[in-house]
Amino acid sequence: MAILPGSTLGMLGGGQLGRMFVTAARTMGYDVIVLDPDPGSPAGGLASEHLARAYDDPEALDYLARHCAVVTTEFENIPAETLAYLARSVAVHPSADALRIAQHRRLEKEFFRAQGLDTANFLAIESSADVDDASDFAFPAILKTSTLGYDGKGQVVCDRFTDLAAAFEQLGSKPCVLEQRIDLACEISVVLCRSLDGEVSCFPIAENSHANGILDVTRVPASISRALADKAIDAASRIADGLDYCGVLAIEFFISTNNRALVNEMAPRPHNSGHYTLDACVTSQFEQQVRMVCGLPAGSCRLHGPVAMLNLLGDLWPRGDIPAWDDILELGQAKLHLYGKSEARPGRKMGHINCLGATLEDAIVLLEKVRSRLSP
Secondary structure, three states: OOOOEOEEEEEEOOOHHHHHHHHHHHHOOOEEEEEOOOOOOOOOOOOOEEEOOOOOOHHHHHHHHHHOOEEEEOOOOOOHHHHHHHHOOOEEOOOHHHHHHHOOHHHHHHHHHHOOOOOOOEEEEOOHHHHHHHHHOOOOEEEEEOOOOOOOOOEEEEOOHHHHHHHHHHOOOOOEEEEEOOOEEEEEEEEEEEOOOOOEEEOOOEEEEEEOOEEEEEEEOOOOOHHHHHHHHHHHHHHHHHHOOOEEEEEEEEEEOOOOEEEEEEEOOOOHHHOOHHHHEOOOHHHHHHHHHOOOOOOOOOEOOOEEEEEEEHHHOOOOOOOOHHHHHOOOOEEEEEOOOOOOOOOOEEEEEEEEOOOHHHHHHHHHHHHHHHOO
């Protein structure tokens, strides 16, 4: 049975993804209770109610279970045990099992392979003995922590085998995955939604560029062949089906110079590269998340027109100065989204700007004009 407007939804996590979910849900007529320990949570400030408690606080979880028709998440590092606890008494999407896989790089890559999908070659490095056994692995490679790595954190490039021991030590000798570097043509992502009864809808594929390990620009439509696009969409759908997933799911791919689509990683939630949907699609990824977890039909994923998204990092506030937003807003097809964060820090995601155009080239020209006006 569908959960209709007027009901209360629960959100685990109070960052920008939670904030945009809250905005979509409240626009549609739902109340939202956010659980996030940060008193200044961006999502909490817009929610019907903000529980500033730990994610494993049993009283807070029991409160959510009593008052919410369904609970969802905004990032994958919520303890999976929290979702399992809630699921005893309230609907929870995504599932604890989906989060457990997404939280651990080795489990994630093994899951992809079990679905018959192509990944870069990888090797689990969990001890000094594993380091010694990696001498036959093909370098250059990247050593990545198995858990809690994101936006380029928890990664060390190893140009040769002799770099590996020091890299493992640098990462705290924690369980890692050694991943072969490939010759990249580009990076893309597929953002999809999947309903409880298994219906999958995909947004147009995004092409992504990173700077210092953090997403910088997303361009839509992606400059890949129809055959590669179909392969990526099929792979993403197989992952969603394999997880028996409900909600919004993002899958990142490497496209190699020899035209292989290699699954990189997944995010069991809306994704930074899907923010373009807020202005360029009939339905945003956040409205889709509301629709999916509430058992409603998916909205149209149709693209209105080309778009280029620029991430706004705290580096744009070098001395705490506010950027000249009036210079940006006079550009009528540049759409500003700020996340309500109180403190700007280098590398911290503070907002994004969607640049719309009649063609992708127009959108990119507008993005570069925006970037030049924002340069500190």
